[in-house]
Amino acid sequence: MGALLEVENLTVWLATRRGPQKAVDDVSFHVDAGEIFGLAGESGSGKTMTAMALLGLLPHAARTSGRAVFDGRDLLSMSAKQLRSVRGRHIAMVSQDPSTSLHPMLTVETQLTEHMRHHLGLGRSEARGRATELLATVRIPDPERALSAHPAQFSGGMRQRIAIAVALACQPRLLLADEPTTALDVTVQAGILRLLDRLRREQDLAVVVITHDLGVMSAVTDRICVMYGGRLAETGPRQDVLNQPRHPYTRGLLDALPHPEGGAAALRPVPGSPPPLGRVPEGCPFHPRCGFALPSCRTERPAPVLVGEAHTSACPPDPLGGAA
Amino acid sequence: MLRFLARRIGAAALLCVGITLVSFILTQLVPGDPAAANLGQRAIADPAAVDAFRSKYGLDKPLPVQYLTYLGNVLRGNLGESQQSHRAVAQDLAEYVPATIELALFAIVLSLLVGVAFGVLAAITRDRWPDQVLRVVSLGGVSMPTFWVALVAFYLLFFKFGLLPGGGRLDPGMNAPPHVTGFYTVDAALAGQWDVCSSAALHLVLPSLVLAVYTVGMLMRFTRASMLEILGNDYVRAARAKGLPERVVIVRHVLRPALVAIITVAGVAFGSLLSGAVLVENIFSWPGLGQYAYRSAVNLDLPAIMGVSVVVAAVYIVMNLLVDLLYGVIDPRIRLT
Numbered sequence: 001m002g003a004l005l006e007v008e009n010l011t012v013w014l015a016t017r018r019g020p021q022k023a024v025d026d027v028s029f030h031v032d033a034g035e036i037f038g039l040a041g042e043s044g045s046g047k048t049m050t051a052m053a054l055l056g057l058l059p060h061a062a063r064t065s066g067r068a069v070f071d072g073r074d075l076l077s078m079s080a081k082q083l084r085s086v087r088g089r090h091i092a093m094v095s096q097d098p099s100t101s102l103h104p105m106l107t108v109e110t111q112l113t114e115h116m117r118h119h120l121g122l123g124r125s126e127a128r129g130r131a132t133e134l135l136a137t138v139r140i141p142d143p144e145r146a147l148s149a150h151p152a153q154f155s156g157g158m159r160q161r162i163a164i165a166v167a168l169a170c171q172p173r174l175l176l177a178d179e180p181t182t183a184l185d186v187t188v189q190a191g192i193l194r195l196l197d198r199l200r201r202e203q204d205l206a207v208v209v210i211t212h213d214l215g216v217m218s219a220v221t222d223r224i225c226v227m228y229g230g231r232l233a234e235t236g237p238r239q240d241v242l243n244q245p246r247h248p249y250t251r252g253l254l255d256a257l258p259h260p261e262g263g264a265a266a267l268r269p270v271p272g273s274p275p276p277l278g279r280v281p282e283g284c285p286f287h288p289r290c291g292f293a294l295p296s297c298r299t300e301r302p303a304p305v306l307v308g309e310a311h312t313s314a315c316p317p318d319p320l321g322g323a324a
Numbered sequence: 325m326l327r328f329l330a331r332r333i334g335a336a337a338l339l340c341v342g343i344t345l346v347s348f349i350l351t352q353l354v355p356g357d358p359a360a361a362n363l364g365q366r367a368i369a370d371p372a373a374v375d376a377f378r379s380k381y382g383l384d385k386p387l388p389v390q391y392l393t394y395l396g397n398v399l400r401g402n403l404g405e406s407q408q409s410h411r412a413v414a415q416d417l418a419e420y421v422p423a424t425i426e427l428a429l430f431a432i433v434l435s436l437l438v439g440v441a442f443g444v445l446a447a448i449t450r451d452r453w454p455d456q457v458l459r460v461v462s463l464g465g466v467s468m469p470t471f472w473v474a475l476v477a478f479y480l481l482f483f484k485f486g487l488l489p490g491g492g493r494l495d496p497g498m499n500a501p502p503h504v505t506g507f508y509t510v511d512a513a514l515a516g517q518w519d520v521c522s523s524a525a526l527h528l529v530l531p532s533l534v535l536a537v538y539t540v541g542m543l544m545r546f547t548r549a550s551m552l553e554i555l556g557n558d559y560v561r562a563a564r565a566k567g568l569p570e571r572v573v574i575v576r577h578v579l580r581p582a583l584v585a586i587i588t589v590a591g592v593a594f595g596s597l598l599s600g601a602v603l604v605e606n607i608f609s610w611p612g613l614g615q616y617a618y619r620s621a622v623n624l625d626l627p628a629i630m631g632v633s634v635v636v637a638a639v640y641i642v643m644n645l646l647v648d649l650l651y652g653v654i655d656p657r658i659r660l661t
Contacts, residue, residue: 055565088567095565100558105581105655114576115566150656166566 003030004206005054005174006069010076012046012053012230014277015061021278023049025230026066031206033173036196038221038238039210040253042274046230047210051176055093056083070174089119092167096179098159102151108135108162109147116169134165138195157188164195171203178210193220214253218242223310226250229275229285232304236311246313246320248290284315292319328652328659336645343637344398347630348391354626398634404627408619413631416616421635422506423493424605424612428597430532435539436590440579442540443547443586448574450552458544465541474534474607481530488530491609495523531608535601539593543586550585554578583654591647595640 010027013020024046031037039047052058054068054075068075070091075083095101103111112134113127122130128147135143138161151159160180167175177196181189197220200207209221217224218238225235226249234247245251252270272289275281281288287297294317304312307321367373378384382393397403403413446458482490489495493508501511501520509528512521554560555578563577564570602614613632620628652659 057561057564084567084569086567087565093562093565095558095562097558101562103559103563103577103581104657106576107656110576114572115568118566118568118572152657163562166562 004033004071005031005208007050007054007066008069009066010050010053010068011065012049012058013063014049014059016278018278020063022280023062023230023277024053025280027227027230027232028066029225029232029235031174031208033206034200034204035222036200036207036209036220038217038224039208039227040212040214040217040224041227041233042212044274044276045227047212047227048178049230050227051093051178051208051210054176055087055091056080057087085119088115088172089170090172091174091176092170092172094160094163094167094175094177094180097183098156098163099151099183101163102159102166104151106150107147108149108151111151112147112162112166112169115166119170130169131165134169135162137168137199138162138165140165155188156184157191160184160188160192161195164192164199168199168203168205173204173206175199175205175207176210177207179212180209181216182211182213189216190219196220214242214257226253229280231280231285232312232314233286234311234313234315235304236308236313240308240311244308244320246307246311246318247286247315248292248319249286250313251320252289292317325652325659329649332645332648336641339641340638341395343641344395344634345391347633347637348394351626351630352387403631403634406620406628406631407625408623408628413627416628417613417631417635418506420611420613420616423508423610424598424601424614425639426507426509427528427532427535427601427605427610427612428594430528431535431539431597432590432594434532435536435543435593436586438536439540439543440547440586443544444551444574444579446544446548447551447555455548458548462541462544462548465537465544467541468537470534470538471603471607473537474531474604477530477534478607489523489527490530491527491607493524493527493611494520495527498523531601531604531610534604534608535597539590539597542593543589546589547582547586550582551578554581580654584651587647587650587654591643594643598639599636 007030008028010024011022012024014023027046027050029037029039039050041047049058053062053064054070056075056078058064064076066076070086073086075086075091078086109128109131112131113122113124116122116127116130117124131147132143135146140146140158140161146154146162151162154162160183164180175196180196181192184192193216196207196209199205209216211217221238223236224238224241226233226241226247228249233249234241234245241250242254245254249270252268255268256270258267270289275285281298282301283299284290284293284297284302287293290297297317300316302314302316304314305316305318307313307318367377375384382390385393401414403417405411406413406416409416442458442461446455446462449455478490481488494500498520501508501515501517501524504511504514508524509521512518512524560573560577563573568577598613599617601610601612602618604610605612605614606618613636616628617632619625620632
């Protein structure tokens with residue numbers, strides 16, 4: 001099956017006071033139809049900017065290069081008008097915090113139907129009927145009544161379900177979910193993830209889950225891509241990346257996760273902090289924090305190399321290779 | 325919604341009572357004895373005459389009783405008699421107040437149309453040339469003194485080029501339309517006197533333009549700031565992510581929440597248009613509340629002054645109530661809590 005989204009050499013420059021700085025640097029990946037693809041990394045690693053570049057919602061004065069071919073058309077070279085016809089229609093977005101991403105003053109019905117009516121040309125009652133179905137799909141109790149309610153009348157988990165319903169309204173083929181569970185209680189996170197998983201099975205929807213939480217990744221994703229300093233560190237099937245990480249950064253992230261039987265001693269934070277925009281070091285961006293760094297890591301920019309079936313790691317010294 | 329409404333209206337009613345109390349107390353604090361002021365030199369020497377005067381006007385009763393009497397009169401629409409016009413203050417006000425309200429309404433509607441439109445334009449072209457130009461316009465609007473704008477406008481638009489009528493509410497020789505609302509434009513339209521209606525409307529243009537200069541400048545600034553604040557919200561990005569046309573994003577998702585701040589400012593501005601129109605009313609010979617208040621103050625006409633303050637305060641309260649209710653219409657969270 002051909003990829004639904006093929007991102008090639010995506011680079012994003014953001015305008016800063018010190019001139020344009022690379023927020024995303026030469027990133028390539030693909031997403032297949034019906035798959036859940038995880039984009040992982042700490043804040044500032046370029047995950048969100050990658051998603052915003054795909055939607056054409058980068059801040060003013062940002063520039064991009066590379067290609068992002070969605071369904072045969074390059075998103076990066078589209079006009080604003082063409083992009084608007086794709087956004088919300090074929091590619092939808094769910095953002096982190098539903099208490100800020102849903103409009104506080106508009107009814108659920110308005111927020112669910114306005115883009116349906118715009119993109120699909122539905123009439124008021126048709127859109128209303130479809131909105132009721134959508135709310136039922138995301139398991140909102142009493143959908144009819146929910147339509148005339150406002151977001152403030154729902155709990156955080158319910159709001160995120162509504163936000164997902166809003167994203168699904170026009171039956172998009174790709175959903176970009178930016179930290180979809182981060183702002184929610186742990187108890188409702190699993191419900192949202194199960195919902196995403198069910199939707200992709202039922203609606204042949206591809207989902208890109210952007211998160212810093214590898215726990216979320218391990219729950220639902222098929223493939224994972226780990227970003228660091230705007231660059232790809234490691235890409236591969238979920239089991240391979242999480243069970244046999246080959247990039248020291250992935251290893252570090254996994255070691256920083258609490259284990260049920262490990263106790264406090266098992267928690268090992270990655271030393272240092274990720275580089276801020278415009279301060280990404282030469283060579284491998286991770287070398288200042290890496291326990292395995294060689295002199296060459298300081299000067300040579302590592303290219304991703306194949307380390308397994310469909311598994312690449314941008315760490316040519318491959319210090320973890322023997323551990324596999 | 326009904327509870328919200330009832331609560332707001334109840335609070336407004338209480339405030340109105342409070343205002344009559346304050347204005348009553350203020351008149352008690354004014355030095356001078358009403359008996360002495362009204363009876364004249366000879367009668368004041370006669371204790372029987374003074375007592376008769378006091379008991380006639382209830383001044384021998386305790387203050388709370390006097391206040392209740394006053395409150396009862398106000399509620400029945402009796403504001404006393406003006407010492408200059410020797411007519412009921414209520415009758416005077418019925419003539420002057422609508423003139424001012426008509427002018428202030430014209431000015432505020434004009435200000436809202438222009439101020440909000442320019443403010444939105446400035447916000448969406450932030451730091452580009454339309455924004456820069458509009459910044460100068462709004463600065464000019466709030467910095468030019470109103471009396472100066474009034475004189476310049478009067479000179480240019482009336483005296484020099486004769487584009488607009490200069491003063492009064494109607495062309496000379498025209499009779500006022502039959503009194504219904506006191507707004508000449510409305511009354512004339514109701515009576516089908518279209519020539520009177522258009523003359524009344526034309527006479528409104530110049531003074532309300534002058535009054536609007538300041539409010540436009542202020543509303544532009546508030547609209548721009550409020551729009552920019554809202555534009556940074558997640559829900560605006562979410563609206564764009566839905567692929568909606570930018571026009572819909574701006575009007576439905578940004579302007580609506582921005583209106584909360586805008587109507588707050590507009591409500592206050594309307595109040596100050598009512599009470600601050602004294603200069604403009606004088607320059608344009610507008611027979612309104614400003615002129616009446618000025619004359620009453622100069623002549624120490626206490627019943628008239630009290631009447632004016634009660635009316636102005638009541639208008640402020642009604643405006644506040646209206647603004648509160650509009651909040652509820654715009655933002656459901658206010659209505660629901």
